[in-house]
Amino acid sequence: MKRNSIGLDKEKSLKLSGELNVLLANFQQYYQSLRGIHWNIKGKRFFDLHVKFEELYDDANTKVDEIAERILTLGGVPYHTFADYSANTRVPVGKDITQDEQAIRLIVDSLTELLILERELLDSSDDANDEGTNSMMSDFITEQEKTVWMMKAWLDEEI
Template identity: 70%
Template structure:
């Protein structure tokens, strides 16, 4: 076993960085979805949703940067082209969505995919003793679970 300067197994960190790149690709699609629904939302709930979507895309943009920087911290290179993102992402792509419920459902569906990826990373980082990435995933999961709950409540649904 070879340890890097962080004291982590280099084989495990390479695998974790690969998973983080997968997460990064999905976050970039999620971010673009949020920008699109922010720009295109229409209807009686415009003012509330327009502001909420801006809050969410600002947060997603911050998380994109955090994930990319963590990949670099682990000694790997973050993906940085839309071609790479599209090839790796499972988050649904929302195109020309302007209706409130469709917009909120897109957020819920996207976060559901992100949470699946983050839980995989959380388990791997726990096994690799990678507290930095583990803590990041734990924080992301906690925030996103709350957002899913709130969005589902807005839709009149339960988690």
């Protein structure tokens, strides 16, 4: 088994970087959807939601950078084209969303998909003995589960 300079199996690291690229593509789509709902939201809850959506897209932008840097750390090359993002995304695309409930539903549905991807990565990073990726996924999952709970509470729905 060949190891890279951070002590991980090279083959497993490259496989993980590929899985992280899929997560990166999905986060980029999520980020774009958040920007869209931030810009286009209307109604009586505009002021509260406009601020909340900005908070969420700032967080997503930070996570995009963290994912890309982890891919590089593992020896991969992060996706950086819209074509790559489109070809690898599973999160819903939010287009022309102006209503509050529709926007919140988009966030919940997107985070649900991201959580599925992150849990898959958690299994893969555990198998590769990659504590760095494992820790990042654990942190993402903890934050996003709480956001889903809050959004579902806002929608008056059970988790």
